[in-house]
Amino acid sequence: MPYRRTEKTQARLDSQRGEILAAAVALLAETGYAGCSMAAVAARAGVGTGSVYRQFPSKADLIVEVFREVVSREIASVEAAAAQGDVRERVVAVIETFAGRALKAPRLAYALLAEPVDAVVEAERLVFRRAFREVIAKAIADGVTRGLLPPQDAEATAAALVGAGAETLVGPLAGNGGPDTIPNLVTFTLRALGSSDPGRSS
Template sequence: MPYRRTPAVQARLDAQRGSVVEAALGLLAEQGYAGCTVAAVAARAGIATGSVYRHFDGKSELAVELFRTVVGREVAAVSEAAGHPGHRSAAERVVAVVETFALRALKSPRLAYALLAEPVDPAVDAERLVFRRAFRDVFA
């Protein structure tokens, strides 16, 4: 009979994955992608380095997950700003989006640099293109 994870085991693994992602997000905001080593993420999450690999194949896969998580939030924020009922003209929508984007970037400049310009793994660069299209669609 094949092994099946019990709900309790799955819940523990899900919680551990969440703590890995949160630890990595903190490192990303403080040190950029360069600071998000698997060892540093594991140390911050309070788990063994090998446990990170239970959830992610390596730093590249973790970096893509971080990028999707954070940029997804940013796209949602600028989409909300663009869709505000008080912004009737295209110019008002553009101003709202740029203000929202800029204010969020100024609150966490290291994170903004990591998301927009820091040299990264090609897999993250590919995700940048996907999300640039999503930002473009906010203006459409």
């Protein structure tokens, strides 16, 4: 009788895959890509390196999946933040969520935004930024339609805001994130949108 993978076995494999991913995510958040050696991931997940390779054909595949996993969390947070309120509130919520999370988990944010990675992961980075851009562009387009913002190319403004956020945060992530980092970014954003009242952080 030929061997047939049973449902139970399949479930165990699936859960093992999840554990490996979780271990890799944790390592990424703690030590960046440097700490994500296959051996370290395997050890953290409590499996052998061979088992990691059963689930992921190569390290690049594993890392790309880890990246997607973490990014989808970030996108989800930001989308939730953008769900309600007027244009200003939505955009401010997006910025504060994005930046707040980054400053709370600087090592992870650095890995997502700026740490040198190979070209495959770099491509995922573009997807990441594009997703953020879309969330912001939607809010802006909405604001323009309702006459709350001056006419503008929503995609272009959104792209610029994503770049501004990333650039602003990379410095602080390396060390000193002054307490004004986020308020500064929010003020900048509101002005850039052409929102009539830039608002104050106090």
